[in-house]
Amino acid sequence: MVEERYPNVSAVVINARGTELLEKCLQALVQTDYPRLEIIVVDCQTPQIETWVERRFSKVKVIHFKEDIGPSASHNVGATKANPKSKYIAFLDNDALVKPNWLKEPVKFMENDAKIGIVQPKILKIGDEERMDHTGLALDALGTWSTLFDMDAKDFNEVFDIFAAASAACVVRRKVLDLLGGFDEDYFIYDDDTDFCWRTILAGYRIVFVPKAIVYHKGQVTKGFNPKRLYHSVKNRVCTMLKNYELKNLWWRKFTFYILSLLTALSFTLLLKFDLTLAMIKGLTYPISNFKGVWQKRLRVQELRKVSDKILFQRGTLRKDAYPTLLDIKRKATAILHEGKL
Numbered sequence: 001m002v003e004e005r006y007p008n009v010s011a012v013v014i015n016a017r018g019t020e021l022l023e024k025c026l027q028a029l030v031q032t033d034y035p036r037l038e039i040i041v042v043d044c045q046t047p048q049i050e051t052w053v054e055r056r057f058s059k060v061k062v063i064h065f066k067e068d069i070g071p072s073a074s075h076n077v078g079a080t081k082a083n084p085k086s087k088y089i090a091f092l093d094n095d096a097l098v099k100p101n102w103l104k105e106p107v108k109f110m111e112n113d114a115k116i117g118i119v120q121p122k123i124l125k126i127g128d129e130e131r132m133d134h135t136g137l138a139l140d141a142l143g144t145w146s147t148l149f150d151m152d153a154k155d156f157n158e159v160f161d162i163f164a165a166a167s168a169a170c171v172v173r174r175k176v177l178d179l180l181g182g183f184d185e186d187y188f189i190y191d192d193d194t195d196f197c198w199r200t201i202l203a204g205y206r207i208v209f210v211p212k213a214i215v216y217h218k219g220q221v222t223k224g225f226n227p228k229r230l231y232h233s234v235k236n237r238v239c240t241m242l243k244n245y246e247l248k249n250l251w252w253r254k255f256t257f258y259i260l261s262l263l264t265a266l267s268f269t270l271l272l273k274f275d276l277t278l279a280m281i282k283g284l285t286y287p288i289s290n291f292k293g294v295w296q297k298r299l300r301v302q303e304l305r306k307v308s309d310k311i312l313f314q315r316g317t318l319r320k321d322a323y324p325t326l327l328d329i330k331r332k333a334t335a336i337l338h339e340g341k342l
Helices: 020-029 049-056 070-081 102-113 174-180 192-202 227-246 249-271 274-289 290-303 309-315 324-337
Strands: 009-016 038-044 062-065 088-093 096-098 115-125 130-132 134-137 144-149 169-173 208-218
Touching: 009 020, 009 070, 020 038, 020 049, 020 088, 038 049, 038 070, 038 324, 049 062, 049 096, 049 249, 062 070, 062 309, 070 088, 070 134, 070 192, 088 096, 088 102, 088 174, 102 169, 102 208, 115 249, 130 324, 144 324, 174 192, 192 208, 192 227, 192 290, 227 249, 227 290, 249 324, 274 290
Parallel strands: 009 038, 009 088, 038 062, 115 208
Antiparallel strands: 088 169, 096 208, 115 130, 115 169, 134 144
């Protein structure tokens, strides 16, 4: 009876360079009210992490890397090393704190509907628990989320379909991970969850927001730029569009993104922030110099496609405007000009 009601689940926690956040995360996670849960930590660059976990959380499995392989690859490693019997893989950032009942509701929904590929818990901001953290309601024309961030949590108590779940806390059907080949490890950081969720929807699966599953998250909106973040953000944004849009909907969006990006690069140059200019140019040229590899990924995505862009436009989960992108650019530009923060 337990096996029928509670299929195996593996929770994969992504960690890097320290244990302060991880300790709080695991303290909450081991209190999960779910009888068949495996916990795996995929860590990068934390010395003696295996010994540290063994002393405090003896039932938690650790996979350690001396180098930083990035969140995308860490997700895939965790899923690969998970219990082969696990039907679902839950992904958590190390700054996420779960409530004991956070897992039962997602599993129940997924067990009742084989077309639910991903469940997004209700993620609340640590320190302001009445406000929502990120949940991707929709994607604008240039790849920026229309998000619930900072909205009143009391307004979101119903189950509904969304476009993208935040990898800070989500539950994924393992069958979907296997079908799609997991997260795209070439992304390293940024937009890996956007790309994975988009591919999930194109393959005919739903992504569902389940508010009875509560998770708290410390993450926050990045206020400015630094070269590394900027490079990966630009590179991955273009690759995500190239892989997932139908060709008829791709070209003007890609062209517009390049124009806005080049104007931004010019602004960085005028501000004498040459490292940011170079990072943006490198991000824009990556999909061109690696076009063959990106296009091969696109062919795989389109081969699995069961849902047209037209349907996603009709649902409103793919938007035809770029308002969220423009707001994001304005916010980060303001941070650079008035706060001097990178």
